[in-house]
Amino acid sequence: MGGMRDIGALLERFGEGKTAAAARLITILEEGGDGAERVMDTIFARTSGAYRIGFTGPPGAGKSTLVYRLAKLFRQKEHEIGIIAVDPTSPFSGGALLGDRIRMQKLSEDPKIFVRSLASRGSLGGISNCTDEVADLLDAFGKDLIIIETVGVGQSELEIAEKSHTVVVILVPESGDGIQAMKAGLMEIGDIFVMNKADHPDAVLAAREIENSLRLKDIPEGNWQPPVLLTSALEETGMEDVIREIENHRRWLEERDLFEEKRRLILRSRVRDAFMDKLERKLWHDSSITRILESRIGEVYDGRLSPYRMVEELERLVTVE
């Protein structure tokens, strides 16, 4: 499967725009290891800085339906679109109703749209380790607009902010207490807030609450002021507003050279993540580390050695030139 010769052939067909080759290469990226590195080395140079939009919010907020509607509208504006769903509740990943899944399949029949779901790192929520790589691959494949859909729980909301130019937070009025509390984290990262299910009797009130929370944050003048929009993805209302605000935010970033600055931050965070991941694998397979760990964990267990001292001992084995 992932043999180096095969990868060469796949990369060639990928360069010719073959969707099947792109799909196979993504699987290789998911598997990680040397194959993934080989793919990335070739592909990275072909990226051209596609615009990345993150969509996040609690499960059941209607993220996927909204993404579906917006993707259709963006297509009318001649964008080529890559959609990455790292959301176990997404219909892309088989997590939702059959009707949704069928709609999503329809979307991917358009050759200018590439849809891919990725397993999340934990069994749910966390962004997949290879989200960045897949986004680059879709960028190199000619998609100028990459949509990343994640469920807005756990640490994922911070990660999505590190990976996107524009973050759209999707909320619904009927959310319970738990979801209310979740908003706290989401409030920090949204560039655009969407109160979906606008036909709900509490929608206007809920949107106003978000506006109030934003006002309390007292964002300095001159900074981006996140708008709060009312939509109904099911009824297809308010979709143009979302598109317009996404375009406004992009323009705002570009006018201040922040678009490129964001890309720089995205790259920096991924180098850091990839470095720490690689180091963890390396160290946890290193014989001197595992030997010390195995031989002395018993002392930790007996309470004779504190975990901190153990960590210190392990750390002493690691030197930076």
Added chain:
Amino acid sequence: MGGMRDIGALLERFGEGKTAAAARLITILEEGGDGAERVMDTIFARTSGAYRIGFTGPPGAGKSTLVYRLAKLFRQKEHEIGIIAVDPTSPFSGGALLGDRIRMQKLSEDPKIFVRSLASRGSLGGISNCTDEVADLLDAFGKDLIIIETVGVGQSELEIAEKSHTVVVILVPESGDGIQAMKAGLMEIGDIFVMNKADHPDAVLAAREIENSLRLKDIPEGNWQPPVLLTSALEETGMEDVIREIENHRRWLEERDLFEEKRRLILRSRVRDAFMDKLERKLWHDSSITRILESRIGEVYDGRLSPYRMVEELERLVTVE
């Protein structure tokens, strides 16, 4: 605040069983750094392997109310209890209704119960970095039963499994599609499943679904077979069943020497986590690492250097003796 002399005095008062000192020491653990290490070095030797129970489930499942009820029942059995809430939706953390919060405050008026909420690592969900340390501190403070409450989303469900002897998963029948999908992750980690809100018309059906999923997992005979219980934390029904099954699971672990084995796994996972955290901080402040990063990130940005090659260069700076 965290001066070393103060810490000495605090540790002394902690040793005398002063709750205020324990609370202050937890704050020092939360702050991390040298103070936290000093505290842990002293405290770790005083731990005696308290029983750790993780409670997890989707927001709004009634985790906190259940924990409240169970804590009261465990107290009747002469247990001393430490409760750590790493759940932004928990009333302990101020995330829920006023009535709940008042109930929780009442709980902590019992000197044999120590309640503490911790900020989660991300703004929500993720288990706090210092959960292990706080659990040890409460153990050293004489609590023989430590309850860790987390919202079961993101990666936290895997983490809670690594930190607990027994994991209780709390679900509710009315959960929507999103929650259904979340269950996938929760199914893997539960030792006991609780279908809360048993008065809901779909409760029995929902419990049967969980039982079916467990049957499909085909857990080998001789392994622990997770029970599925119906409760109503609000109506206070089924609480004794939960207590009984928790005790059953504990006995089951103990009879197979798995109780101690679990503690060993808990310690191993925390040494690993603490090691990687410390290493990340160290490396990201190391001048040779940051110099290379700063000087060459531009090449990554221009597409001349792939992130993987950059990571390789950074990795070459790190050697293990």
